[in-house]
Amino acid sequence: MMIRKIIALTILTCLLNTLSIFAQDSLITALAKNNQTTFTKDVNQLKGLGWDKIIEKAKGSSNVLIGEDHFTDEIPFFVSKIAEQIKFDNFFCEIDPFTAHIFEQKINTLSTDALKKYKADYGNTFSFYAFESEFNLLKQLVNGKTNIRGTDQILLVADRLICNELMQSTKNKRAKEIYESIRDQSKAHFSAFLKDQKKPFYLLTEDFGKKIDELTKLKLSSEENKIVAALKLTAEIYKSQNHHLRIQLMKNQLMADYNNWVGKKNLYKYGANHASKGESMLEIYDIGNLVNNVADSQFTNSLHIVIVGKSGMQASPFQGFPASKIDENEGFLRSLKPFFKLINGNEWQCFDMAPIRRAIENGKIKITDIKLLRIIKGFDLLVVIPEVTASQFPKS
Numbered sequence: 206m207m208i209r210k211i212i213a214l215t216i217l218t219c220l221l222n223t224l225s226i227f228a229q230d231s232l233i234t235a236l237a238k239n240n241q242t243t244f245t246k247d248v249n250q251l252k253g254l255g256w257d258k259i260i261e262k263a264k265g266s267s268n269v270l271i272g273e274d275h276f277t278d279e280i281p282f283f284v285s286k287i288a289e290q291i292k293f294d295n296f297f298c299e300i301d302p303f304t305a306h307i308f309e310q311k312i313n314t315l316s317t318d319a320l321k322k323y324k325a326d327y328g329n330t331f332s333f334y335a336f337e338s339e340f341n342l343l344k345q346l347v348n349g350k351t352n353i354r355g356t357d358q359i360l361l362v363a364d365r366l367i368c369n370e371l372m373q374s375t376k377n378k379r380a381k382e383i384y385e386s387i388r389d390q391s392k393a394h395f396s397a398f399l400k401d402q403k404k405p406f407y408l409l410t411e412d413f414g415k416k417i418d419e420l421t422k423l424k425l426s427s428e429e430n431k432i433v434a435a436l437k438l439t440a441e442i443y444k445s446q447n448h449h450l451r452i453q454l455m456k457n458q459l460m461a462d463y464n465n466w467v468g469k470k471n472l473y474k475y476g477a478n479h480a481s482k483g484e485s486m487l488e489i490y491d492i493g494n495l496v497n498n499v500a501d502s503q504f505t506n507s508l509h510i511v512i513v514g515k516s517g518m519q520a521s522p523f524q525g526f527p528a529s530k531i532d533e534n535e536g537f538l539r540s541l542k543p544f545f546k547l548i549n550g551n552e553w554q555c556f557d558m559a560p561i562r563r564a565i566e567n568g569k570i571k572i573t574d575i576k577l578l579r580i581i582k583g584f585d586l587l588v589v590i591p592e593v594t595a596s597q598f599p600k601s
Contacts, residue, residue, distance in 0.1 A: 232570050233543035233561060240557040241547060246279075251286050255555030259510070259586065260290050266508035268496050269293075270473040272480030272584065274513045274538075276520040277593040281338040283512060284474055285345055294469035295352045299476065300332050301439075302458055303367050303432055305355035308334065312347040324599060329395070329524060330366040336520065336596035351472070352465070356458040356492065358451055359439040361406050364413070365391035367436070371429060380423050383416050399523060408440050448487065455479070455492050467503060477537065481583025482509045486537055486576050493583070511584040513538060514593030515548055528595035540577040541587070548591055556587040
């Protein structure tokens with residue numbers, strides 16, 4: 206008899222919880238509908254009330270942060286259209302400072318053919334900017350005299366890119382030999398990885414660690430010492446999978462550039478996990494939170510936009526690997542279900558989060574989905590693209 210009562214109570218509790226979640230979702234959907242505007246992609250432009258709202262808010266903000274779901278063509282297009290409308294002094298992105306400088310220098314100095322060849326030789330070390338649409342965004346910004354600034358760790362395979370530059374500039378003969386060896390070993394290990402994913406990246410090997418240790422004992426320029434230290438820290442982050450250390454580095458490198466961006470017009474493009482003004486979906490206060498606080502201390506503001514595709518395809522970060530289908534019921538997209546219910550047709554959607562945030566603060570809505578709560582509190586606008594296409598690598 207007791208067991209039956211326990212089972213009945215358990216079923217009743219589950220039913221009540223389900224009804225409560227359904228009711229909460231319905232309230233959010235109703236509020237979202239009242240604060241929803243649309244816009245469309247028309248040939249090479251974005252048009253509509255939603256787009257006008259985004260541009261108006263971006264023009265009124267000293268810092269515009271785009272939190273994205275990576276590996277689609279539509280999002281760099283979206284960012285490029287914002288950059289066409291607004292002149293930014295700085296563009297911060299999810300690469301390291303040294304790679305950012307290399308990109309700027311190559312775009313500014315190489316001919317079209319030489320840049321194409323350089324991309325063919327080193328493009329697979331460019332992180333997200335290995336994709337055609339992403340690199341075109343960089344070129345647009347550099348040509349528009351916007352400074353490219355990186356805040357991240359060095360990419361797992363970008364030791365090759367960076368050491369190729371160092372071997373050309375170093376004055377130390379032994380260092381040049383080591384840089385050349387790292388460059389060549391990194392390329393060989395990456396080629397092996399592409400054939401067999403059980404093979405390690407060179408940056409994670411014992412041999413790489415020994416070469417970095419030897420470099421620290423040589424007489425190098427201050428810039429070389431800085432880069433060697435960054436390579437060592439990068440290896441530590443990857444080996445330990447220490448997300449907190451990575452975020453510490455990102456914030457440290459942002460603040461190292463403080464005098465170059467405070468009081469300026471700045472654009473940021475990061476994964477959605479990094480761009481929230483509050484606690485991120487990974488339960489840490491990330492770079493978006495730091496920018497928001499700095500802007501607040503300067504009596505200015507920051508605009509935080511999260512942009513996602515509801516369906517379609519996402520590219521693999523590795524050339525030659527298949528794209529994957531987006532599933533709206535997986536990852537943090539699942540938390541956006543109350544908004545996705547309002548998506549019909551091909552129009553892009555813009556949701557203003559401020560009224561929903563106020564409803565939460567006033568106790569009119571109680572949200573039990575922690576990720577959804579962090580998204581609503583952490584972003585000012587949610588942009589949903591009904592269907593996205595996978596980013597494309599340059600054609601050979």
